[in-house]
Every structure is written in structure tokens, then in C-alpha cells.
Amino acid sequence: MKITSNFDSGNIEIIEATDPTNIQLAIRKDNQSDFYQWFHFRLNSTHAQVHKIHIVNAGQSAYPDGWKEYHAVASYDRQTWFRVESEYDGKTLTITHYPEAESVYFAYFAPYSYERHQDLLHQAQNDYNCQLVELGETLDGRDMTMLVVGEPDESKKKVWIIARQHPGETMAEWYVEGLLDRLLDEDDGVARALLSKAVFYIVPNMNPDGSVRGHLRTNAAGVNLNREWQNPSMEKSPEVFLVRQKMLEVGLDMLLDVHGDENLPYNFVAGSEGVPSYNTKMQQLEEAFKAAMLLVTPEFQTEFGYKRDEPGKANLTVASNWVAEQFKCLAYTLEMPFKDNANLPDEAFGWSDVRSMKLGQDSLTAILAVVDDLR
Amino acid sequence: MKITSNFDSGNIEIIEATDPTNIQLAIRKDNQSDFYQWFHFRLNSTHAQVHKIHIVNAGQSAYPDGWKEYHAVASYDRQTWFRVESEYDGKTLTITHYPEAESVYFAYFAPYSYERHQDLLHQAQNDYNCQLVELGETLDGRDMTMLVVGEPDESKKKVWIIARQHPGETMAEWYVEGLLDRLLDEDDGVARALLSKAVFYIVPNMNPDGSVRGHLRTNAAGVNLNREWQNPSMEKSPEVFLVRQKMLEVGLDMLLDVHGDENLPYNFVAGSEGVPSYNTKMQQLEEAFKAAMLLVTPEFQTEFGYKRDEPGKANLTVASNWVAEQFKCLAYTLEMPFKDNANLPDEAFGWSDVRSMKLGQDSLTAILAVVDDLR
Amino acid sequence: MKITSNFDSGNIEIIEATDPTNIQLAIRKDNQSDFYQWFHFRLNSTHAQVHKIHIVNAGQSAYPDGWKEYHAVASYDRQTWFRVESEYDGKTLTITHYPEAESVYFAYFAPYSYERHQDLLHQAQNDYNCQLVELGETLDGRDMTMLVVGEPDESKKKVWIIARQHPGETMAEWYVEGLLDRLLDEDDGVARALLSKAVFYIVPNMNPDGSVRGHLRTNAAGVNLNREWQNPSMEKSPEVFLVRQKMLEVGLDMLLDVHGDENLPYNFVAGSEGVPSYNTKMQQLEEAFKAAMLLVTPEFQTEFGYKRDEPGKANLTVASNWVAEQFKCLAYTLEMPFKDNANLPDEAFGWSDVRSMKLGQDSLTAILAVVDDLR
Amino acid sequence: MKITSNFDSGNIEIIEATDPTNIQLAIRKDNQSDFYQWFHFRLNSTHAQVHKIHIVNAGQSAYPDGWKEYHAVASYDRQTWFRVESEYDGKTLTITHYPEAESVYFAYFAPYSYERHQDLLHQAQNDYNCQLVELGETLDGRDMTMLVVGEPDESKKKVWIIARQHPGETMAEWYVEGLLDRLLDEDDGVARALLSKAVFYIVPNMNPDGSVRGHLRTNAAGVNLNREWQNPSMEKSPEVFLVRQKMLEVGLDMLLDVHGDENLPYNFVAGSEGVPSYNTKMQQLEEAFKAAMLLVTPEFQTEFGYKRDEPGKANLTVASNWVAEQFKCLAYTLEMPFKDNANLPDEAFGWSDVRSMKLGQDSLTAILAVVDDLR
Numbered sequence A, B, C, D: 001m002k003i004t005s006n007f008d009s010g011n012i013e014i015i016e017a018t019d020p021t022n023i024q025l026a027i028r029k030d031n032q033s034d035f036y037q038w039f040h041f042r043l044n045s046t047h048a049q050v051h052k053i054h055i056v057n058a059g060q061s062a063y064p065d066g067w068k069e070y071h072a073v074a075s076y077d078r079q080t081w082f083r084v085e086s087e088y089d090g091k092t093l094t095i096t097h098y099p100e101a102e103s104v105y106f107a108y109f110a111p112y113s114y115e116r117h118q119d120l121l122h123q124a125q126n127d128y129n130c131q132l133v134e135l136g137e138t139l140d141g142r143d144m145t146m147l148v149v150g151e152p153d154e155s156k157k158k159v160w161i162i163a164r165q166h167p168g169e170t171m172a173e174w175y176v177e178g179l180l181d182r183l184l185d186e187d188d189g190v191a192r193a194l195l196s197k198a199v200f201y202i203v204p205n206m207n208p209d210g211s212v213r214g215h216l217r218t219n220a221a222g223v224n225l226n227r228e229w230q231n232p233s234m235e236k237s238p239e240v241f242l243v244r245q246k247m248l249e250v251g252l253d254m255l256l257d258v259h260g261d262e263n264l265p266y267n268f269v270a271g272s273e274g275v276p277s278y279n280t281k282m283q284q285l286e287e288a289f290k291a292a293m294l295l296v297t298p299e300f301q302t303e304f305g306y307k308r309d310e311p312g313k314a315n316l317t318v319a320s321n322w323v324a325e326q327f328k329c330l331a332y333t334l335e336m337p338f339k340d341n342a343n344l345p346d347e348a349f350g351w352s353d354v355r356s357m358k359l360g361q362d363s364l365t366a367i368l369a370v371v372d373d374l375r
């Protein structure tokens, strides 16, 4: 029996792994940070029996409530990620599984590797309607890359999609993959209508270093990028610095910043009601977008979500707030669950890579519903 | 140079085919009927030059206005059907084309063969959630087949989808293929939500005989099935007789009857405002469905369509009217263009098989929007 | 419970089909002929029980020994054809099956439809290296079509592949599909080497009328095409007349005529040892081809096969003999089993469409082994 | 304009990259080693002009003759790797390319990433006939993994396939992917016949650390694994130590050790004629294997290759020699070109990932030709 994690986004520490019924593991902290919750490891075992895997430091992780009614994902073939029995006692997350193959990967959510990220970017750039734009470099020397979809034209709205500031929220990049697939589909009416009215600026992965390192929330220097939007620096948060700079150069009429939420078993959006410049127009756009999402997919809902900011009290270091205040526009943080969508539960797979992709596709319809009014 | 049509849904008569620049053809009438407009033939030629194909009896076809701003479809590989230059002078439709391969198929719209029809039925029945039901036999001895999707349960709504009463309207079966693909997709939220609330009764092809024979509007006996719903008979219109009988046996809470329209370059629905029992509830359901369709896809619109029936003046021999009157429910005829969608034109492909499939997929979202109120 | 066969290559007559445990059927004779053995029908049933299907005239069919140790094929989805329990008592073939879906197709071998035939031709012609050539028309008015693969050049050998003179031998067209796929694969070394040395003239279906009609051995007029090569006529055997004429016009350095054999559970070839002009060169080519096939695939063998013709006693009305005599060249009839390959049995699928395709692919390697010596 | 290499198997140093027509780069040495030749980098540029990329230390690389008539590979989408104009003047390799997209990857040969490696292993283990076996860990802590295909049984021969001891020889892992695909294909006669007679022990990547690091020839410690077979150690060469130990435990009747050769534009094998125990039986097996390969594919040849070892003078630190001597069996080093196969040149792609896969598939036929005589 052996547990390893020396691969893209691997994260685990082995405390003891000799007795299959009592495997003791711990999640590593993000580098230079106290955040941790993302895990990703491979179990190789020939024991034809139940394996009990205890993640003993679950209780002190960034979001302990995230483990309640949470079920880890596992895969034999690295394509299909299914849910496995998992229980949380307030301290330890215990995964119970009888492996049907010699090697099993376990993760917090279906991983999205840096290889797949590069595939996504380069298969997209091959489309005549899509351009790859290099923005600069991360602290670990990886590329910060943006895709521009549509023929730029001043009359068109500028829609920005950014994802995975928090690298452990891999659903965010699956979401972008779905959205992008549809946007480049020349037979799709929504995509064609949208591209006659808007240009898309898409950053599929805001935090490649954290992604490869197996971080939950921070970049290589342990910085939470979604608290850096007021004063990013090339030293601490080049990822935000570079994208923000491009936003200011290009302009922006709408932002979706795509995330995953550890606690809530729902898809939802968080708006910018708390920014100083919030106004009726912004509110109407928010309402219209939500109404469209509600109609387009039962995966979306508006009942559960974050507590609304009080007027003027928004945290302007957060991407969507900073953007809303800066550009006086529609700016949403979009959240997907690590758990399941409690409104449409699927015991076998929970919220998944595939469902995230579909939500990305569906979001285009909601963007089309508001695009004419964005400016 | 040679022109042939002895294959599934083939329809053409050769008047003269010796000079590539002056090929003279005529469309055959439906058997025992005066209707004609569907054509489907194959041109084999080695002449490296422009071919001019004149369909000389276009002017007396069922819908002469259908040829205005219409462009025929063609294919080299029988998978991709593109539009070719076509002009109508009030009498003759002239197709001008420089073939890039030895053999080219031309058709009124992307064909949907009886082989593909059987594939559709049998790949669907393999899904655990879908059952194939045999209803009986056509005049030519073909099978009238229905698919039932979802676990029957009295509390669930009964949604019927029927298509291609008029066999030349092949987009109707492409639409059903798209709708069915999505309905059987276990990762799709709309499909999962729908199947928790409704059972689908789907007849992908109401007129297999006319389809194989290359008819425009009628069955093997030259009968227009969409005028048979009040008094169908096993002698003249077994297709309607059998399906109507099953509707009465099973029950029905909503109907979509899927068609293609020769004249209008738009997707639209025609409701049952003219049936005696029409009421506010039916009207509200119609409005809700249309509103959802409008939001879900820019391929749909409500500005252009058929003249509305006056109250009580609906033709009850038509499927959607007969159903609305019989079941006091939402019943729509859904129409797609043979031409293009003028709101979102695509010169290269026009309205197409692929776009029809997507409209079928999108329709599920609109059904979900009304499903709770159907009964 | 219902049995139907009104579809491409359908063939059955219903004697009685009321009791699932005692279904009585008969195979129809080929039109204007006494040959019969091909069957293809669809059973629709909701009885959750074993079905016993008796083909009561099996004993008088063309090849009664063909039913010994034969197992019928069946399919729920028309893609996967598996073997079902079948027993032959000298008179009746009894198929015993417990259907796992509402509708099941049964056939003598995996069908190859006219729609798929047209797809094969037209997807091939899209390749820059392949040309579709129309030869003329069958008695039912279908197209006799040939594919030419490779750039014609007098120095290159001319390799002819013809298949399915006997339309019920569908494995012959599956074989051609496999061979063609590989021949058009630009990354395949065997294909690239071959096309630098030879041009291929391929007739994937020598008998489209018989194929659509559900015949075993003959064309629309009940003529066995493989006895027509000395004196074909446009009246009785235009299929042979047209292809033979093209052979005489183009030339020929090698022929494979692809067939299925009802009795022998093996793949094998039959040569032209009995033609008057048979010589050492022809013999050496035959030996070299067989040796290569033996090495390339364990699906091929030389132990079992037809009795060898005595010198000068070959039937010159048979394609491979007529060709060998006419062109003094390598000419083989290649036979595949309807049963299984007894050297490599697969209980679940027997000899199959997929294995036929692979044998077609493998044959190219054997052709390459002899190509330099063909002329 | 920007050049980066911080990704799987990336290897380049930037000397100067400001003027597109004069980009100066150098290849990094393998860690703790002087070997270098593998390169892999990404060029991002918006200059619509020819780019000239000089690899200035090509002349001192491990195999300077490897650059003669060599053409680098490039890709826009990371799937299709095409050849680009490259010239070597004895010192510098100059790549001249006009990019058709914003971002282009360049490499010494089509890369095979560690992600794909893990996909290969885990998709294979899902097959009922394949088992994944963990052997231990590399110096960088990666998994040394073996696949066992076939039901172990003492009567069966034990065929070992190992690949990519030299990590820059990525064609070796492409070869294994092809071989494995075929071996697990249940419809393939060669695979089925082989698995009734042999069990396969396959190590797709002998050097994962070197692969990820972008090395040419060595592991993380700069050790050339193919010189370690007499005295491997867990400290310097755990990769060899672990595999060798398993060979001794399991047994071995045949070995293919798969490589790429920098200089020779041919596929060939190097045998064990120089090992002390070399005998007639081994020679006959070698001859039979080569004869089969020659017949199976024109991609293989025996005219060009390495100088044969003199009797008893073989280097027993090399895998195939050590194995031949240890197990008195057939053991071949199989070499594929980095350049092209000069016998069947393809200017656009050269020797490629796809052709390597096909050679792997074809090799199974040659193994079948000798399998009965292996022991």
C-alpha cells in the first residue's frame, strides 16, 4: 500500500499508511500561508478490503464547515470522478472506500491540470475568432494568459470572465471550458448573437502557480489574490496586477469572477450592492442576470448565498467589488459548490466537472439577456 | 453526367441531363396527391465547370413562395449540408454550382433517413430511462414507434412531442434528435428536473412511409396527416389513428407538434387560440412558453408567424387544435424554416440540421418553465 | 408481440407470431430465384420471458450445413451485434433469446445498409487521393459505383477489390470499409508504400439491388452474379457487365473478390489453379500472398478451404477465374465465415463486422508483400 | 515577444529574445550531467513576420550529428506537431518559422507529458485484463509503475516492454501507447492470440523524473539509466533497480527496450550478439523477429543500424544486453528516429507520435511470430 502526491496539484502528507483500515493523512498548508483544504493524492493498494482514510487535520482547515455533508471525489481512470463515502466528526474527515482497481486518485474536487489548461488555451487560439494574449509572468515563472473571443470593435460590450483566483476551486476552470466551448461553436445561436454584440476577455486560470502547487486559496507567495485588487504588486500578486492593468487598458462592461464555495451546497452569485457607486442601473442588471439564470437552469438559485453587503461597506480589495466601483458596471462573483447542488442532488457524482461546464454554457444565455443594457 | 434518386427519400424526374449548363429536372408529386416541393437527388459529373440545374415545375409546387430567397442544400459527404446558389424567377428554381467532387447530393433540406430513424429509436431504448413502444403499422407496413422517457407516475405531467407529420419537413426529426439527446443526458440539470416532474411521449416520425418515398406532405395514400385528427382511420391515416388512440389511453398535458415552414424565414409557434375551449389558463401557458423560448434562444421569435385564428374558428382536424380542444391543455405547432432564420442569418448553412437539434435542446428549458402549471 | 422486416435488407415471412415460446417464421427466397438463407427482422415484444423463434424452412435453404454450429446475430442498438443461442435440428433453426429491451433486430450477419454504403462512398471521395467513378445503373435503377484510390500512373500496378457479389455476404462490405479506412490513412506506412506503387480500383458493393432487397445470392432478376463473368449482359447482369467492361478498359494486375462462406468456420482464399493459363508466376504470387496473410494475422489460415480445381477445369464464369485467365494475374476469392473463426473463437460475437474490417486492413500488408511482382 | 518553458518537460535558456529575426537560445544540460539535446519551449509573439530562432549551443550537444537534416517540431494546438524549417551549420541550429497563431510550442519531438503518462496507466488499469503494479519511487518521489496485461499462468511466455530510459526519447512512450491500445483491443486477432500465449509486463516510462525535468538522457541525479543494469542502486538509479528486481522475481522470456536515436533516420533493432551466452537459438529468434517486422511494415528496415558487437564484447550495463545474458532470451533495443524514416519520408510531419504508435501496434505481430519459440 502506498500513497503519493508528486504530480500536478498533488497535496497530502502521510502520517501513517500501513494499515488499510487506519490510514492517517494530513493536508499541507498553502506555501507561506495558513490556508488549506485542497487535497489530491493517489492510493495504490492490493488489499482486497475496505480502506479507511482519515484526514486528521480537517478540523483546523480554512472552512471546517465545508466538510459537513461533503463527499470526496475519486477516480480510477482520471476521467470519471465519482463521490465516495466520507464522514466528518468535527475533527477528522474519514473516507471509506473499497477500491475496485489497484490505483485510485482522491481529490477535493475533479482536478484541472496545468497540461489541460495549456490545451484549453491553445485549442481555443486555433479558432479564427479567438486570440491568445500573453499578459506576463507569475512568481514561479508561469504564463498569465488571456483569450480574446470576438472581433474587437468599440461599439461592442466588453465582457470579462476570470476564474480560479483560488486555485483549489477547480470547478471554476471547468466552468470556463464549458463557456468557451459554446462561445466558439459557430452553430450556436446564443454564441453568434453574443459575438455580434460583445467581445469576451477570458482568463481561465488566474492562479497557475497555486494550481500546480496544490494550493487551496493562494499564489506561490501565500497571497489571497481576491484581496489584492486595490493594490496589487508585481512582487506579491503579479497575477492580479497584470489582469487589472489590462482591464484598465481595454475597458470593461461586465465581469464574472468564477469561484467555488466550500460550505454552501448551491450555485449562486454575489453582487456589488455594497460598493459606493452602486446604483439602480447596476441593480437592474443584477436582477435581470439572475432572472435569466433562474429560467435557464434549475442548477441556479437565489435563495441561498452570502449575506448582502451594507451600502458602501463592500470590501473593495475583492475583484468583483473593485471592478464594479472602478467601471460602474455589472460585476458578479459566481460561486459553485464543492458539495452538491441540494436542489438537484446527484448522489453518485455530486456537483461535478461536467455540471460546471454546463453552467458555464448556460451563463452565456444570461449574458445575452443583459448585453444590450451593459453600457 | 448522371442524375439519380433511387435511395431513401429520393425525389426527382429527369427531363434532360446532357448539357451541364442546362440540366432540366422536375419534382415528382406525392403519391396520389398534388403536393410536391421536396426534392433529393444525386448529381454525378466529371465536367470541371459550372452546372446549372433548373427545377422547371417549381412554380406550380405546393408553396411557390417557398422558393423566394431560398437556397438549396448540397453535400459531398452526406454529413455536412451547405447552401448553394439558387434563384427563382416565378417559374423555375435554378441551382448554380461548381462541384468540388465527383458526386454531389442536393436536397430541399438536410435529409433524415429511415436508417437514422431506426438508429435514433434503438440507441434511445438502450437508456434505462427510455422505453420503445410499438403502436402499429403504416400503409406500407412500416413501424409506428414511440419512445417513452421517464418513469411513468400519475403525479407527473404527460408531455407529448410528435414530429414530421409532413415527411419533407426533416428539420422536425433533427429537432427531436436534439431534444432526445438532452433529455437522456444524466448530467443535464434541465433534463433531470423535467424528468422528476414529467414523462415524455415522443413520436420522432409520424410519417415514415412519406419519408422513405420522398414526399413533401402526405403519407403513402396521399393523405395530409395534419388534417386527419378529428376522424382518422386505419385505412387512410393509420399513423394518426394509432397515435391519437394512444394519447386518449395515456393522457396528455402538453403537446408540441414539430414542423417546417416553406415560406417564413423564422422559428415560431402557432397556438390554439381558435379552439372552442380556449381559456385564460391555456393563454397564460402559451405566453409563458413563448417568453421562455425568447429568453433561451435568439433563434426563436414571436413577431412573425401565422395569422391567429379567430375565437372558435380553429381547424380541429389539425393536431395541435384537436389536442388542445380534447385535453384542454397547452398545444403548440412549432415551425422551423426551410430557408434561414432572418434574425440570425448564416449564409453558408442557412437554417440547418445542427441548428434544428439545438432548438430541440433549448425547447426543454421552455417546457421546464411551464411544467408545474400544465395540469 | 410483433415481427417486421420492412426496412433495408429486411427478409422474413411470418407464419405465426402469437406465442413468444413458439414463433414460426420462414425466410423468403431471392426474387426470381430459389436461393435463400439471409434473414433480417425486428422483434418487438413486451413479454418478460424467453422467446423461441423457429425458422422452419432452414433445412431447404441454399446451404443447410451453414446452420450447423451457427449462431444468429442480434442487436438492441443497431451498432453492437452479438450472437444468440441458436440450434439446428436438420430442419429448423431455433433461436432462443430473452430480450433485454423492447425491440431486437435479428440477422444472419451484421447488416450493411445502402445508407451506410452511400456514406462510405462519399466520405471516401472527400479524400484528395480518392475519386468516385460512376459505372452505370442496376436493374432497379441504383448506382454502380467504384472508388479509385491513388494517382493513376502507367508504372503503377492496378489492384482491384470487389465485394458482395452475393448481397447477403455483408462481411464483404465491412471488409472493404476497413481496407479503405487504412488505405486513406496518411500516417499509415503500409498504405503510403502501397500507394506509391499501386492504384486501387474498389467496388464496395457489386450488388446493391440484392442488398436492399434482402437477398442471399442474386440480383434483382434472380441472377447469381458470380456465374456471369464470361457473358454478362445489361439485361440480366449489368453489375458484372459494367465492372468487367471497366476492368478491360483500365487494366488489372491483381484481384480480390470478397465473399462470405456459409459453411466453413475459417477465413481462407480460393485461387485460380484451375484456369488454363495458370503458371508458375501465378502460383508463386498466390503462395507469397498466403504466406504474408498467415504472418500478419492469426485470423487467416490455409488448412481449410475449397477443394482445389483440377488443371484447366476452373469455372470461368466465376469472377476470380475469369480475371485470372483474362489478365494472367493474381486473382483470389477471399472468404470469411458467417459462423466464427474456429481457430480463434469468440463466443460472444463470433466472426463479426469489426473483425471483418480488421481483416480488410491486414490484407493491405499482404498486398504490399506481392505488389512489386504483380506485373 | 516572449519565450517560456516552465511546464512539463520544458527546457530552454534565453540568451536574447528581443528581435524576432535573431532569437538566441541555449539548451539546458540535464541536471548533474553534461548531456543535452532535448528542448521544449513556447514562443509567444504578435510580430507578423518570420522568426529566426538560433539554438546556439547545438554544436556541443550530446549528438551533434543529430542536427543534420533534422527539423524541429512545432504545434499551435498541442495535438498536431508538424515539422518546421531548421538548418544546422555545425554550431547552431536555426529554426525559421512564420507563426500562424499567437503562441507556438517548439520541441525536439512530440512531447509526452507526465499527465498523459498517468492517463495511460489508469485508463489501462480499467481494463479487466490489465493490472497496475506499483514498483517503488524515483529520486524525485514519483511513482515507478508497471502494467501487467494478461492472466498470469506459468505456461505463458513473459514478454517485457520497457520504454524511455532516456526521457527525451518521447517516441518510446508513444510507441507503448500504440502497442497497449492494440493489446487491450478485444476484437484484435493478434492481441487475442498473443494473450493466450503470453503475459505482458510493460513499463511505459522508465524515467519519469527526467521526463518532467526536460532531460535528454538521465534521471534526476544525472545518471544514464541504460548503463546501470549490472549494478543499479536505490541511491543513483532506483528506476533500474526496481524494474530489474521485478524481472528477477517474475521471470522474463523476451524484452523490447524502446528508444529513439538522434542520428539515424531509420527504425531498427540492436540485438545481443555480443553477450557471452549468445547462441543459435537467440540468433534465430532475432532473425525471425526482424523478418516479421520487415513484412509487417515498410517503416522497419535492417540495412542501417548500430555496428554489431563482437562476440563477448557487449556492454552488459545496457538493459537489453544484461537481460539477454541474464535470461538467455531474445532481447532487443528498438530504435526510432528523431528525424524521419528516410525510406518513407514525410516532409510535413517526419517521424511522428502517430507513426510511433503504429510501430508499437505492428510490433505485436512480430512478437506473435516468435512467441511460441521464446522459451
Ligand SMILES: [Ca+2]
Pocket (backbone or CB within 6 Å): A124, A125, A126, A127, A128, A129, A130, A131, A132, D101
Ligand atoms: Ca486564433
Ligand SMILES: [Ca+2]
Pocket (backbone or CB within 6 Å): B124, B125, B126, B127, B128, B129, B130, B131, B132, C101
Ligand atoms: Ca430502455
Ligand SMILES: [Ca+2]
Pocket (backbone or CB within 6 Å): B101, C124, C125, C126, C127, C128, C129, C130, C131, C132
Ligand atoms: Ca476526392
Ligand SMILES: [Ca+2]
Pocket (backbone or CB within 6 Å): A101, D124, D125, D126, D127, D128, D129, D130, D131, D132
Ligand atoms: Ca484492471
